[in-house]
Amino acid sequence: MNMISYALLGVILGISGVIYAVYLAVWVLRQDPGNEKMRFISQAIATGARAYLFRQYRTLAVLLVILAVLILVAIDMPRRTFGLTALAFIVGALGSMLAGYLGMYVTTRSASRVAQAAATGGMGKALLVSWRAGAVMGLSLASIALLLISGFYLVFRSVLPDDWAVPLVALGFGASLVTLFMRVGGGIYTKAADLGADLVGKVEAGIPEDDPRNPGVIADNVGDNVGDVAGMAADVYESYIVTVTAAIFLAAILGLPTQFIEAIILFAALALVATFAGVNLLKTTGVKHPLSSISLAIYATIGLSVVLFFIGAFTLGLDSTKALALAATTSLGAVIAPLIVKITDYYTSYNYGPVRKIAEQAKISPATVIITGYGVGLMSAIPVIAVIVAVLGISYMIGYYTVPVSGFGELSKYLAGIFGTAMASVGLLVVAGIIITADSYGPVSDNAGGVVEMAGLPDEVREITDVLDSVGNTTKATTKGYAIASAALAALVLFIALIFEIVYSASKILGKGIVDMISESLSGLQLINANVLIGAFLGVALVYFFSSRTLEAVGRTAMEIVEEIRRQFREKPGILEWKEQPDYARVVDIATRRALGEFLIPGLAAIVLPLITGLLLGWNALAGLIMGAIVAGVPRALLMANAGGAWDNAKKYIEIQGLKKTEMHKAAVIGDTVGDPMKDTVGPSLNPLIKVLNTLSVVFTYVIVSTNIALGIWPSGLLPF
């Protein structure tokens, strides 16, 4: 087969995946949505979530148009790329929005159906409905991403035979940027609403979670959908796009034979085929422990993917060493997905020591719960880093000895090694479909539990949704670890791609040969270069600024929500006695307004700081900044996600021992509350942050390098070397 065939295969499988997802969606929507009350509640949540998303998209639209014009004027016009960079940016951004919308749509529609399935068909039926709802997400994300990448690759490659790689990365930039804002805005919304509803409802008024008397209950459920669901959907979609385009981009600028690019698209397509099979493998009848069924489906999908990679590699027409090397590095990435899931599970599930140790501290004080949980979070980052480092080392060595890169002087073999790592990161991401299926299943059952509670269904039904929900909490927590690890590998690969795009642009602008340009410019990229060191500190500072702003935004927004809920309870005392209807919409409105007010500054910082650094301090300070942000951001994201997950489950561990309403439980609740914005606002935002820095820099490389040259600070940076 030739180049076009594989890309066409990607397009065709992408379309098939979308069709399959639509089929599953129709199946889910055909399920009984339950009684009128259940439908009313679902409707209220769906309306709030849609209202939030649309307002968020409207707010973002202005920024996206400004950036698209900027890209058109500053990049497409001087590079003569017919506006395709700007177009790809917009399409990538729209894709993220669509992913978020889809996630929200499916989850809100499915919740009452899962609740009804639990009421009428028991555990097996409820599991099936929620799993298929998750599969709608998983399949459509992976399929749309594959479709976009293959499609754009086909188009760009024919329209711009020599210059198609940067526009392709712009697809990733659009996707990352929208995801960043969705993560921050949704993260602030969900945790502020959760915190506000719980603090007044559970703590002050003493009513249970999801109680319909709580004026914040709809906002809380809306938050789950705009934060956890829409956010995670956009996040993994974005990681997929960025990783696969980064690998293709790297293959292109390294001038690798077309088979290497074909291999990337082929493997992505094969993993999608395996995912088709995997979503059907879930055992639902007579299941008592849904988690093991789900794990089995994941393992089967990954196992099948690996087999397909090895078979597929031999159809590429490469010699067998190269084919084996490509299949091996990609498989390496795919198999660490469950490994990272396991590590995350160890640190965040109450079946193991770390969470129990935290629960134990609840006997002493909330303070020691927090100290110990924070310690667990710190420690949990270490094995994940070890896995990332090991994958980097092994895939680098395989690539170094097998990938045929030439024409880059002494760096040729190095770049071959990095391409090996790029394949590993592709392997990690192309199995995203099944991981996201398992992840999306979580909020669906969580929402179903909410519907059961609010609609006043019997306790047995709540028990079923509780089991499903607790499994969902595990899949949600472990997906975070997966998302972070994949972001780390993707960012490393994209970082190297960025450096070479910079060198390429400089060699074009200055009209010098690439090998000369490499040795000239790399002198500016020494670890000891003062610009690099300053940049690295700026990168860490950006991560800190970003974390601080988003963390405090949750507190500020929650405070307004708390005041509103208190006001309603005070002014309408009938609410608590079921005599008056609370005003859900006002709380939804406050959360929406505040979340959107808070998400601009951190988001803009992520755009403005790297641009200014690159333009004025120099390209090498920008490289330092990105590396500083990766090195500081990845472990911090793990810390936040896992400490939060561990606190959450320490609380649950105390609850299942029947110790609810004790001092010990109170201490654990405080830990859980501290962890909430860490795991659902800050941690998840750091992933797209790292990738925005990278993709933004690739897209704007041309302007950055030209400005550096014009200012006379190329290649040394502002501080002379």
Next chain:
Amino acid sequence: MNMISYALLGVILGISGVIYAVYLAVWVLRQDPGNEKMRFISQAIATGARAYLFRQYRTLAVLLVILAVLILVAIDMPRRTFGLTALAFIVGALGSMLAGYLGMYVTTRSASRVAQAAATGGMGKALLVSWRAGAVMGLSLASIALLLISGFYLVFRSVLPDDWAVPLVALGFGASLVTLFMRVGGGIYTKAADLGADLVGKVEAGIPEDDPRNPGVIADNVGDNVGDVAGMAADVYESYIVTVTAAIFLAAILGLPTQFIEAIILFAALALVATFAGVNLLKTTGVKHPLSSISLAIYATIGLSVVLFFIGAFTLGLDSTKALALAATTSLGAVIAPLIVKITDYYTSYNYGPVRKIAEQAKISPATVIITGYGVGLMSAIPVIAVIVAVLGISYMIGYYTVPVSGFGELSKYLAGIFGTAMASVGLLVVAGIIITADSYGPVSDNAGGVVEMAGLPDEVREITDVLDSVGNTTKATTKGYAIASAALAALVLFIALIFEIVYSASKILGKGIVDMISESLSGLQLINANVLIGAFLGVALVYFFSSRTLEAVGRTAMEIVEEIRRQFREKPGILEWKEQPDYARVVDIATRRALGEFLIPGLAAIVLPLITGLLLGWNALAGLIMGAIVAGVPRALLMANAGGAWDNAKKYIEIQGLKKTEMHKAAVIGDTVGDPMKDTVGPSLNPLIKVLNTLSVVFTYVIVSTNIALGIWPSGLLPF
């Protein structure tokens, strides 16, 4: 004057400083130590603290002897340096021990005397006694450090005319290593005892802080002395030694004219002279706000130092541009000391917005107190990083254009710039005498307050010591910011020195010229080199491991102390009714045993991980590791120190509003308790950690480079480039 004269000046002023410190110590000890009960309490604290320190030193002795033998065999013998590297290592280590001991001695002896001064002479007298006690510390640390450096420089330079620089750094290695263990062990001790005593005493038994009925009260006070006092004394002493020797080392390996080395010693000596004046400038009579008196004394000392730097620079016989440049870079470092103090004050004092914002959140829940405080901590790192980056940039530029480095090919001017930064770091550290005076004054008044409480002195007396104590809390908090910023600059300078020591060693071992060696080896030090990237992740992982272990150690140790105190209250119910005597010694013993049990693993990790990385993954992975640890460790240290300080003062802010014993106060207390181990255990340990990594690597460079060459991984590192 010639080289010897300046070094002799250093020796003479060092000795004068020691004499002056002894004079002040005698003055303090001549003050009335109060009644028998006060003397008894002081005695008990002093005994416990001495017992802990001696046990700690004995535990360390084994490790130090092993390391000294290792240095002797692996470094001194092949380099033929007559065992001087091992000797310097041991002397540096003993110096840190002495500094710690002195700090503990002065504080424990002064506490009852300050209490008595407050009782008989009022605020003015109490301030004078506690300030002079602080000055004993400040002066003796700065003087001993200057004496050791000048003395060893004189000796080494005559005995080893060509090879004296590495042994000089070994002085710093010994100092950092002991400080690291003292910070970790003391930090665990002090916070576990504090937490344990407060949780059972204040929270469960409802008795006030420092109440003599609490079996943990003596351990708590011992902890203040072995943690805050001995730890901070050793920390700043170590930073001083490392920074000044790093600058001298850099001047030596760059082959700068001797005047540049003389300048370093001269400036250190002049700053000491300014400190002699500064400690006498404190206004004590009729003082209402001791903080402004203290700030004035600090500003005066720094102003005088700057004037002396500019005058002194012109005695060096350099041309006026170079003299001005040296004085300017050093002054730049000196003047940022109060700037960093101000920044820290803004984020940690209740006179400003950030702390009040935290206190406001106490109205909602302990969880929002913690979230907001953590956010404040994250944000507080940013202006400090900005100052560090600005100083780095400016001093680099001054050095770049004025310092005469040649013989290093294209890197000569770069190294000149780095020497400029080295001078700025020297400027920041040589004013340490006055900063430490202000800092040590804090625990003295804190202990005095404890004596007043335990001895049952009247409330007016407690009010005086409370005012002094609250000022002391501010100076203590701000000194942490100073210590971290100075560690960051020192580490950056030492890092570059390390790289060049590695290149030098390789050029000697391989018999190649230095310019060729630079261009050959620097290819391994690209930011994009896979070994460097892996090393950077390992460095961050080390910081996380270290933070996690020390944080959780506090929780574990506190738990044992809690159980012991509960046991005593249970088995001897007479204690609470003042009828039975609590067993203080048992709690002291538990804290001592556990703290020493917990400090080995993190400390050994800081030695073993860099050595293994350097030997097996390669010198460039080691460089990545150190840079990763600096970039991740410095902001984390600021975060931990400032969040902790902010929580502490948010609690105090609520207390001064008369809201003690409210729900709001309880929430703030939880924040304070979370912050305690962050600010007093983890944060302070990260400083010496960074410097141990650096100095250890310099000392073991010869072995690391030889092994890399023998393994065939020089200069590319384990992963081929």
